[in-house]
Amino acid sequence: MMGHRQIADLAAKVRFLSDPAAYGSGTTHVDARETHMSWVFLTDELVYKLKKPVRHAFLNFSTIARRHFYCGEELRLNARLAAETYRRVLPLRRDVSGHFTLGGSGRVVDRLVEMKRLPQGDMLDARIGSGRLTAAEINEVAKTLAAFYVHRQVEIDDGGAYPRHLIGEQRINRAILLKPEFALADIASGPLDIVDALLQRLRPRIEARILCGAIVEGHGDLRPEHVCLCQPPQIIDCLEFNRSMRIVDPFDEINYLGLECEMLGAPWIRPLLVQALENRLPDRPDAELLALYGGFRALLGARLAVAHLLETPIRHPEKWRPQAIRYIKQAEREIFSVRSRSVRKSTPVCGDA
Structure with missing residues (x-):
């Protein structure tokens, strides 16, 4: 304040x-x-x-x-x-x-x-909205990001900041999304419970990824409105104020960009992004871990939406609850493939199953 x-x-x-x-x-x-x-x-x-x-x-x-x-x-x-x-x-x-x-x-x-x-009409969210977007342009962004992650120093000593961040932010997700005044408990409780359970059960896999050098200092806030499709692509607005929030699994960060593109109506972008990263970083997380990453990021998006309703004054009050509901539904889609399975086989921690 x-x-x-x-x-x-x-x-x-x-x-x-x-x-x-x-x-x-x-x-x-x-x-x-x-x-x-x-x-x-x-x-x-x-x-x-x-x-x-x-x-x-x-x-x-x-x-x-x-x-x-x-x-x-x-x-x-x-x-x-x-x-x-x-x-x-x-x-x-x-x-x-x-x-x-x-x-x-x-x-x-x-x-x-x-x-x-930068030209507003060439930002990725604007291009998705106007339908003026090609696979070649997305591949250029994907290659830029993949090269960025490949050249980042691996974070082994500081890598523990990553699971601590996930767990701490998920705790805040739960506290905010279940506030009675938002009336979201009926739809948010289930995804929150599943992501909590996945975080607890899959934490050893995340910690193993830290030890094998899969965690780096990334961008921190990789969203479509931060990507400009000029030549060369400009990816702006890195999260500068807290290094621990930039310590991340590159597959989590690039999957999040794809998730946001999907919510804007372009689901075809995410596979291109993830594949380009896998071409340079072959230690792709297994499907469960990617589901956890996607579910967590979607719930974080829901929480950040309704958090605007706690501000004084509230700007655009009609916008935030519907946006939170969209993110909660996206979280359900992200974790759908794992939520109904109570027993799962073990999977490699630094490679695909």
Whole structure:
């Protein structure tokens, strides 16, 4: 939560950055958009991100020094998959008369990440929606991601962060989705129970994958709206604020991107993504583990949807419960192949059955 002074200070910065005059004579329009953790300002050719002075269990942007550090991390980490998009960290200053300035003199009062503006119509979610999408374009994205994962250092010493993250987030999934005010218990309890049971039973397989080098530091938030189908593909908005949340099984992360594409109406994308990764990383998880990954991610999506209803003020209140229901139904589909089987044969931990 932000204090009154922080709220007022942030509001003043947002007003300044929403004015085209802040960016010089070449800027004619600014589209200001608020997210949970940032304000994003889209100008004619560039984009500027201002992190909010917030603190949560999973991130801390509460001071200028911390926001500066994480702006640098955002630049560094996104250079891995979007080097042509992320440009620099820019100081926001306040001069002696109290006016904000970009590029002028005065005391630094915050930092911005400056990015090239990507064509909205070429983002993967927009392409799926318009039907302007080819298998060749998806294969290009898949090859880019597969090469990215192949070149990541394996996380053995820090790999334990991955199962801890799954278990901890699933605990929060259950707490949020079963809140009485959301009236989701009837449809959410079953998938939550199955994913809980799978997490407990399959944890040894995940831990074995850590030991055999299958876990890496990945992107952390791989969704269609973060993939631009330009040349070369730009995969943006890496989760910069918490390294432990980037420690992941690549098959979990790429399967999640495919799941989100499926929910947008393009189920044919997921097999291409997974196959491209398997071509470079032959230690594909077995079907049960992939079902767990998909079920967990879908329930996480449901939880993040209804969590918007806990905010003050609530933005677009009519949107979030129906979206959560869609994710819960997707979770059911993800775990359908394993939920009715009480006895299963053992399977290799670093390869297919």
